Amino acid sequence: MNVPIPPPHEGLDAIRETLSGYYAGAGEFDIVVHHQAESASGVVMNERLDRILANGRWIELPVMGVFELSDGKVVKWRDYFDVGQLSAQM
Amino acid sequence: MNVPIPPPHEGLDAIRETLSGYYAGAGEFDIVVHHQAESASGVVMNERLDRILANGRWIELPVMGVFELSDGKVVKWRDYFDVGQLSAQM
Numbered sequence: 001m002n003v004p005i006p007p008p009h010e011g012l013d014a015i016r017e018t019l020s021g022y023y024a025g026a027g028e029f030d031i032v033v034h035h036q037a038e039s040a041s042g043v044v045m046n047e048r049l050d051r052i053l054a055n056g057r058w059i060e061l062p063v064m065g066v067f068e069l070s071d072g073k074v075v076k077w078r079d080y081f082d083v084g085q086l087s088a089q090m
Numbered sequence: 091m092n093v094p095i096p097p098p099h100e101g102l103d104a105i106r107e108t109l110s111g112y113y114a115g116a117g118e119f120d121i122v123v124h125h126q127a128e129s130a131s132g133v134v135m136n137e138r139l140d141r142i143l144a145n146g147r148w149i150e151l152p153v154m155g156v157f158e159l160s161d162g163k164v165v166k167w168r169d170y171f172d173v174g175q176l177s178a179q180m
Contacts, residue, residue, distance in 0.1 A: 004172030037129035039126060045137065063170065081170060082093070082170075
């Protein structure tokens with residue numbers, strides 16, 4: 001889920017469609033993880049710079065994400081970022 | 091630092107002035123921490139809902155924060171949120 005852009009995408013098909021859409025518009029995708037941590041209850045959080053090459057130009061978005069896991073698989077993923085910071089580069 | 095609103099506030103005086111400004115406009119301040127984790131290198135991250143009572147109305151902002159510590163004190167604090175989500179409530 002993009003927290004500033006609800007609603008969440010739920011189910012494998014919806015998630016595949018959403019992520020495919022991101023990748024389709026990107027020549028390259030680069031993720032720089034600054035910090036990552038796991039809570040006592042197994043929730044993973046990270047602070048990242050997501051870099052997307054679109055139309056020959058790198059778009060850079062500072063992001064924090066939280067990942068809830070079950071049986072070793074991500075079951076919830078929420079990203080926090082500023083929509084304005086993204087749209088200003090598009 | 092509010093990541094979507096640079097520049098960072100640096101130094102005790104600048105930080106005190108900035109935080110005082112937030113509190114001055116708030117009747118109440120409520121922070122709901124959903125998840126919190128510490129990395130192997132001692133960086134703390136959390137996912138929160140910051141609630142601010144302003145002019146008799148609660149403003150609710152989903153936030154993720156990262157805190158770098160040294161000698162038990164916070165030396166860097168970065169919050170990630172969507173400016174639009176905040177301004178839409180003001």
